[in-house]
Structure formats: C-alpha cells, structure tokens
Amino acid sequence: MSYSTQPYSPGGFQVMPPAIKTIILINIAVFLVQFLTPLGQFLYLFGSLWPVASDNPGGLSFQIWQPVSYMFMHGGLTHILFNMFALWLFGTEIENHWGTKEFTTYYFVCGIGAALVNLATTIGSPYPTVGASGAVFGILLAFGMMFPDRYIFLYFLFPVKAKYFVAGYAAIELLMGINNSSMGSQSNIAHFAHLGGMVVGFAYIKLRQQGWSLSDWLEKTFPNKDDGGPKGPTLYRGREEGNDKKISEAEIDAILDKISQHGYQSLTDEEKQKLLKAGERD
Numbered sequence: 001m002s003y004s005t006q007p008y009s010p011g012g013f014q015v016m017p018p019a020i021k022t023i024i025l026i027n028i029a030v031f032l033v034q035f036l037t038p039l040g041q042f043l044y045l046f047g048s049l050w051p052v053a054s055d056n057p058g059g060l061s062f063q064i065w066q067p068v069s070y071m072f073m074h075g076g077l078t079h080i081l082f083n084m085f086a087l088w089l090f091g092t093e094i095e096n097h098w099g100t101k102e103f104t105t106y107y108f109v110c111g112i113g114a115a116l117v118n119l120a121t122t123i124g125s126p127y128p129t130v131g132a133s134g135a136v137f138g139i140l141l142a143f144g145m146m147f148p149d150r151y152i153f154l155y156f157l158f159p160v161k162a163k164y165f166v167a168g169y170a171a172i173e174l175l176m177g178i179n180n181s182s183m184g185s186q187s188n189i190a191h192f193a194h195l196g197g198m199v200v201g202f203a204y205i206k207l208r209q210q211g212w213s214l215s216d217w218l219e220k221t222f223p224n225k226d227d228g229g230p231k232g233p234t235l236y237r238g239r240e241e242g243n244d245k246k247i248s249e250a251e252i253d254a255i256l257d258k259i260s261q262h263g264y265q266s267l268t269d270e271e272k273q274k275l276l277k278a279g280e281r282d
Contacts, residue, residue, distance in 0.1 A: 013093075014092070015092065016092070017096055017103075018095075019100045019104045019107070020087060020088055020091050020092060020095055020103075023087065023132075024088065027072050027074070027083075028080070028084075030043070030073060031073075031080050034074075043073060044073075044128075046063070047069040047070060047072070047130075048070055048073060049062075049066045049119070049128055049129040049130065050066065050128045051118075051119060051123055051124060051125040051127070053123055053124045062119065066115070067112045068108070068112065070115060070129055071108075071111040071131070071132045071135055072132070073130040073131065074131050074132075079131055080131075083131060083133055083136050086136045087132065087135075087139060090136075090139050090140050090142075090143040091103070091107075091139045093143070093147070094139060094142055094143060094146065097146070101215050101219075102215050104215075105213075105214050105215040106138065106139075106142065107135050107139065108135070109214060110135045110198075110200055110201045110204070111132065111134050111138070111197065113196055113199070113200025113201070114134020114135065114137070114193040114197035115129075115134065115193065116196070116200075117193060117196025117197075117199070117200070118134070118192055118193035118196060121192040122192075133194055133197070134193045134196060136197070137169070137197040137198045137201075138198060138200065138201030139201075140169065141166055141170075141197075141198040141201045141205075142201055143166070144162045144166030144167075145166075147162050148161065150162045169198075170195060174195055251274060252274065255267065255271050255274060
C-alpha cells in the first residue's frame, strides 16, 4: 500500500469535518431558496448545467460558472438527501485522513470534471443537469481505493467489499449511459456525469501518487502570507519525501493495512506516532 493516512484533526477523528459540514450546509441553503422562494426559477435558469447549444425557456445556454453552481442544486428532496448522506458516509473518513484542503480540492475537481464529461455527452440536449452526484461518485471512488477491503452493507443488509461495490457502481453507470445513448432515450439520471466524476477522481489520485497535487500547486502559486503554521498531511506517502528512516516500510505498511481493515481509531498511540513521523517532510 502507498497511502499516507495520518489524521488531519489533531484532536482525533471528526464525525462532521469542516469541509463536509460546509458543503452540506450550502447545499441545504440553496435547496431551500430553490424550492421555497421566488428566486427558485432564477437559480434553475442560471445555476443549472445547461448543455452546449441548448435552448432553454429563459434563453440561456451554457455559462462558465455552471460547472460549479450546478453542484449545489438538486432536483428534489430525495436527490439532496441521498447525495448529502453519501457525501457524509464516504467522505468523513477521507477528509479526516487527507485534510480539509486536499479533500475540498478533490471534491471540486471531481464535480467540475463530471460537468465537463456531461457537457461532452449532452451537446444539443434541451435538459439541464443539477446535483452533487458527480463529486459524490468521485468521493466513493476514493473510498474504494483507500479502503478496498472495508465492507459496505448494501441496502443495510448485504456486506460487499468497497472495491467490488465501487467497481459494480461504475459498471452500472457505464452500461446505463451507453444504453440511453444508443436508444436515444432521455433519462433524469446523468449517468455519464457520475462516471465522469469517478474517472476524473481516479486520474487525480494517480497524479497525486506521483507527487503532483492541485492544492499544493495553488498554495505555491497563491501563497497565504499569514500561513505560518504546520502544513497539513499529504495525501500519499512518497519514497522521496524524507520519511523517518528509523521507521521501516514494513511497519508503516502494517499500520496502513490495519487502518484499511479497522479504521484509524483502532491504532495504538505508538502506531499513531509512527504514522505521524512517516508523513512528515524534511
């Protein structure tokens, strides 16, 4: 294994970490405005992700802000409940391990990437796309890669390993997307957007494993002059990051395997210290 999964929170595991809490609150606020105020129609016309060359009732087609704004809009109560529950269920442990900055970057990379894939596959369609599903599917992919042998209870009854759960969902989205395209049918589910979030998320994780991070690049390009505190954890442990040579690769891999199987809370204090030292940079 090659993941660096040291905890972001110095106080331990957070049940509702900052990024997820903020994302959920914004989504709820937008949902209330969308369905309970006169501004709902305005949000629908200007915030939805309209396909390229579409012709919607307000005369507005694709706009540059929509790959972000569509992520905070939903088609109904069931839609937002499912997305926010999945975000919390699969994203909480990821944010605790990656840190808020890296998690937030990854979330928006997946959501915007899903939008671009959706735009490429819906040119000329008159129907817009809304929802955080593309970003959430990216989070699901990351969970499957980080904790491949963790069990997910399908319908709260049937245990399925995360790696098979994620692979199965990806296959279903691909088949459904191809079927809708070949049949020329219109679906209220953006299958290619879901798949796009997973594909973009996979590509980003692979780049991060090679040592490149968008959040790191943004921090270097637009440095925060007031940021004099310790840096957050890296997403992955690289061979050249200056890890403590006194801690062997075998020890770290054993600790990471334990996290994958039982979660971070199962570690002893000594194991947590070893993991912390292994994630430090020169």
